[in-house]
Structure formats: structure tokens, C-alpha cells
Amino acid sequence: MADVQTTNQSILVVGGGMSGITAALEAAEAGYEVVLVEKNPYLGGRVTQLYQYFPKLCPPNCGLEINFRRMRQNPKVRFFTMAEVAGISGQEGDYDVTVKLSPRYVNEKCTCCGKCTEVCEVEIDNPFNYGMDKIKAAYLPHEFAFPMRYVLDPSIAGTDEGKKCLDVCEYGAIDLEMEETSFDLKVGAIVWAAGWDPFDAAKVDYYGFGEYKNVITNVMMERMAAPSGPTEGKILRPSDKKEPKNIAFIQCAGSRDENYLPYCSGICCLASLKHTTYVRELYPDCDVTIFFIDIRALDRLEDFYTKVQEDEKVVFIKSKIANITEDEETGGLLLEGENTRTGEQILMNFDMVVLATGMVPNKIEIDAAPDVSYDEYGFLINDPEKTGIYGAGCVRRPTDVASSVQDATAGALKAIQSIARR
Amino acid sequence: MENMVNYNPSFAEEVFRDVDSGDEIKMCMNCGVCAGSCPLREHMDYPPRQIFGLIRAGKREAVLSSKAIMLCTSCYTCVVKCPRDIPVMDVMHGLAHYALKQGYVPRKDTANFGKEFWNQVYKLGRIDEKDLPRRVFFAGGFVEGIKAMLNFMDIGLKLMLHRRMKLLPERKIKGVKLLQKMLDKAEGLGKGGIAA
Numbered sequence: 118m119a120d121v122q123t124t125n126q127s128i129l130v131v132g133g134g135m136s137g138i139t140a141a142l143e144a145a146e147a148g149y150e151v152v153l154v155e156k157n158p159y160l161g162g163r164v165t166q167l168y169q170y171f172p173k174l175c176p177p178n179c180g181l182e183i184n185f186r187r188m189r190q191n192p193k194v195r196f197f198t199m200a201e202v203a204g205i206s207g208q209e210g211d212y213d214v215t216v217k218l219s220p221r222y223v224n225e226k227c228t229c230c231g232k233c234t235e236v237c238e239v240e241i242d243n244p245f246n247y248g249m250d251k252i253k254a255a256y257l258p259h260e261f262a263f264p265m266r267y268v269l270d271p272s273i274a275g276t277d278e279g280k281k282c283l284d285v286c287e288y289g290a291i292d293l294e295m296e297e298t299s300f301d302l303k304v305g306a307i308v309w310a311a312g313w314d315p316f317d318a319a320k321v322d323y324y325g326f327g328e329y330k331n332v333i334t335n336v337m338m339e340r341m342a343a344p345s346g347p348t349e350g351k352i353l354r355p356s357d358k359k360e361p362k363n364i365a366f367i368q369c370a371g372s373r374d375e376n377y378l379p380y381c382s383g384i385c386c387l388a389s390l391k392h393t394t395y396v397r398e399l400y401p402d403c404d405v406t407i408f409f410i411d412i413r414a415l416d417r418l419e420d421f422y423t424k425v426q427e428d429e430k431v432v433f434i435k436s437k438i439a440n441i442t443e444d445e446e447t448g449g450l451l452l453e454g455e456n457t458r459t460g461e462q463i464l465m466n467f468d469m470v471v472l473a474t475g476m477v478p479n480k481i482e483i484d485a486a487p488d489v490s491y492d493e494y495g496f497l498i499n500d501p502e503k504t505g506i507y508g509a510g511c512v513r514r515p516t517d518v519a520s521s522v523q524d525a526t527a528g529a530l531k532a533i534q535s536i537a538r539r
Numbered sequence: 540m541e542n543m544v545n546y547n548p549s550f551a552e553e554v555f556r557d558v559d560s561g562d563e564i565k566m567c568m569n570c571g572v573c574a575g576s577c578p579l580r581e582h583m584d585y586p587p588r589q590i591f592g593l594i595r596a597g598k599r600e601a602v603l604s605s606k607a608i609m610l611c612t613s614c615y616t617c618v619v620k621c622p623r624d625i626p627v628m629d630v631m632h633g634l635a636h637y638a639l640k641q642g643y644v645p646r647k648d649t650a651n652f653g654k655e656f657w658n659q660v661y662k663l664g665r666i667d668e669k670d671l672p673r674r675v676f677f678a679g680g681f682v683e684g685i686k687a688m689l690n691f692m693d694i695g696l697k698l699m700l701h702r703r704m705k706l707l708p709e710r711k712i713k714g715v716k717l718l719q720k721m722l723d724k725a726e727g728l729g730k731g732g733i734a735a
Binding site: 323369373374375410435436437439440453456457462463 | 570623
């Protein structure tokens, strides 16, 4: 696997999400040798977990498919899944990088027949659905996974359960002897496109996320609405699996807050507006209330906001909700706050609450990390004094998919300049 | 629109300059979390966010004579939750001091209690659990005082039982002079100063 030959004319892209894929393909299509490393067992990142894009409400799969095809057709790109960067040394034009590969326990002979899943009896929390359901410990990460190959969870590798999977596989695709390996690369420039993690909503203790079952986050909502998600596309209350009659969205849950994320993530407003369309399409009688401080719907995206506003079942209330309490019997939620337009006190009951949480950038967190600049919130700055390593996409600023693609193209160009000037 | 007011920065400038922690309200972004989480919200004529709004709108009279600024019980909920790190509680106390200094007495009882409490701390370095209520209760006259005393008899007996209240007058703490020096210095540091 580690037979990859690179030189100081090669580019390393870290992160196989939309930004990383774009940066890698743009550089490769310009004729440069590119290595892409991705931590997950599949490419596509957070975008694969989305049900629809805003504002066009189309599924992300087609765009991903096009990119995967570009990748398959281009011999200039080599990619590694379950791979993480363990070390970076050197400087612009001459980096030595160590890549760590975690064992997948499944090799390239896998045909996705699914026999291992059938025999495996151990279940794990499904990371793809944010732990909302369970999957077998021998699994395909998701139905459109690229590369299309199963994974064995390390927890069963050395057990009888792993042995069962090995025995049932007719293709010799399971290799329980796989171990963590690493390999070294020589590259001239690095594009850091490691993306983002959802803000941990449990930190805002007065919203009760993690404690109250019917308080979920926006990324969970996205999985719930997806037909491949834990509820097969039905939006249901986690506590009793019933259809909600009224749903509240709380904007800036932890964002624009000096106690948590002091910045605005810029996408949560549109995400909640989009979720509102999911709910309204599914349940014509369901009421939706959106609690906001300010709605950020810029340029053409404002049309989407206006469209949602026209729905008479959707109410916008200007207020930052100050407290949520749960009715233990019904699982209902009481929201408290102040309507800052009228000055009236808010005391409203809802079946379900969706917290619009923001993005936390994935910084370069390795031992002896290279010298790069971050802004006060932890986003990577492409500092003109420190060339050679460039941020792309959501590590540079919280933004939507379209802007990430633009930013990643810019990142690829920067990386090419780092190489071309030697 | 009824809520329309002309912008008048003069009172806001006065608050920023002369009220302790008054300049902190510049950070307010009108989210309403302070009002939504205040346990005394229902008793306030204006919750904190609206007080800040009134300051920005130049409503001097409404702010300095509002009950709300004297109702804060220092529970810290708004301070902990404020997304803009405003010490809402300090601002409310600062406004209360400033109002008293300017001759406004939005809540007579609260002002009186505060004054007596302060005098005792200053004089003894501690609170005398029978002298303070006596002074406060009888401020409204003899009959009112007896009534209030009877109301609080149960609590008084329990306090005695747990030796939180002594029959003899409380003595001064050791080094009360030093404490007074500290308090005097602290008073000098504040913008609004201690209400008379």
C-alpha cells in the first residue's frame, strides 16, 4: 500500500471532504502529483451526511459521484482512507510527512456481498448517524461509500466475532492480521482541508442536549431527514418515535457566544431554514418556530429565507432562548426567553427542539506541528509570511459547500505556486 | 410605530462615564437571554435588556426610577449566560447606586435595607441578625415593626437555636479599622461611589 513515490514537486492534501477532493483534483488536473489522505474509511466528508443542499434542495450524491469519477480517471491522484498525518517537518518546497494508516481489516478483494455483516452479532454506535442507531461491527460505512469497501471495527478484530467474519468471507477479503502502519512522503506543498466538527451542544447545559431526548442538533436532523438515516427519512421524536406536532429551531446554540464559540458559523441559519422545508414537506400540519437573534441569509440565499417566511405554519421569533425544561412524562419541552421585538416573556411548549450548532475547525494537531497562523477563533490563516501550507474550506472559515469548493480551488493554486517557483 | 424613539446619546454617555460597569452595556446585542433567565423577571418593570435599550434611547427618568435596577438579587444567572460577557448584575447594581446618588429611590424598602446592611458591615465588620431586622422592620413605624417581627418569629427562633443569632449585641470583628480602610479605598475606586 505504501508504494507511493512522491517528490518535492508533489502536493499533499489532508482531508477527503468536499474541500480536499476539490483541491486534490484541481491540482492533479493541472498536471501535479497529488496524495490525498482521509481519516474516515470513505471520502466525501460531512457532505455525505447531508440529505439536501441549500438553496436548491438537491441531494449531494450526484456532485460527489462526479468528483469520484474524476478521481478514478486521474492517475495523478493517489488517495488513502483511514489515514492520518502523524508528522510534518521541513519547509516550503521540501516537506517530509509521515502518514499513519489504521487497519481496516478488509482488503481490496471485498465485493460488498455483506456476508460478514450477516454473521456478525456485535453492534456499535453508528458514527455516520451521530450515534442515533446501531450498526454491526462489520459494516459498510454508508450506502454510497467510496471506496465501496467494508470495514471491521477494531473492537472485534481479535475476537471470535472477527473469526466468524473471516470464515464466512468467500473472497479472502478479510485480513485480521492487519496492523497500524505508516509511510513517509516527500512533498513540496500541503493543503490542509481537514474540515470541521459540529460544536458539542452538551456544553450549553441550559439547553439539555444529551439529557433531554427530544433536543437534537442540526447535523442529527440532517441524518433523520435522509432516507438512508436512522429513521429512514422520517423525522420522529427520539423519545417515543412519534411524529412531532410542533418543532422549535434554536439558532446560535453556542454560537456568537463569548462562553462557547464567539463567532458566527454563517451556515446554520440556512441549514435551519432548509430543515424547515424538510419538516413542512413531510408533515403538512406541523408547526415550526424559529428562534433567532439575527437571520444570516446573504445575497441570493435571501430568496430562500423569503420563501420559508411565506409559509404560514412557520413563525420567526426574535429571541435567544434562555432555558429549556423537559416534562419527564410527555417528553415535551418548555422554552423560556424574551421576545425582543415585543418585550413579552416567552413560555412555549414544543414536541421537539433542534439546536442550530456551529462549526469547529480541525486545526493541525500533531506533535511538533508546523508553524502556521490561526485567527483568534482557531481558523487557519493563509499567512503570506508563512507559505507552503495552505488551509482550504472550513478550516479557514466556517462556510457552505459552494464556497468551500471555491476556496479549495484557490488552495490548490497556492500549493502549485509553492512548487512552481522552485 | 409606538416603539419609535429618537436617538439621544446623552444619557448613554452619562451611564458609560459615571455608572460602575456602565460602559459594559456597549457590548449588548439584544438577544434577551438576561430577561429570559431572570428569576425576578415577573416582578421587574423592565428586564435588563430593556433597561439597556432605554439607556441607549436616552430615557433617563424611566431607567433611574425603575424598580428593576433595585430588584437584582445577585443570582448570577444572567452573568453566566450572557453571550457577550456583560456582567449584567454589576451593571444593575451600578445603576441602583447611581440612581440613589441622583436622588431617585425606586424601591424605598430595598434602599433602606441596603443602607442599614452597609452601615452594620462598616461599623462591626459583620451583620447583627437581630439588630438589622429590627432597624429595617421599624423603619415604617412601631405598629408595622411589631407586625413584621411577629411574622418572622419562627425564623428568629430557629436562628437562635442554631446560634446564628445571639441575645447579646454582636461585637466588632478584629481589625475592623483595617476593614474600614479597605472599604473606603474601594469606595474611592468606584465611579458611582457608595450611596449616602
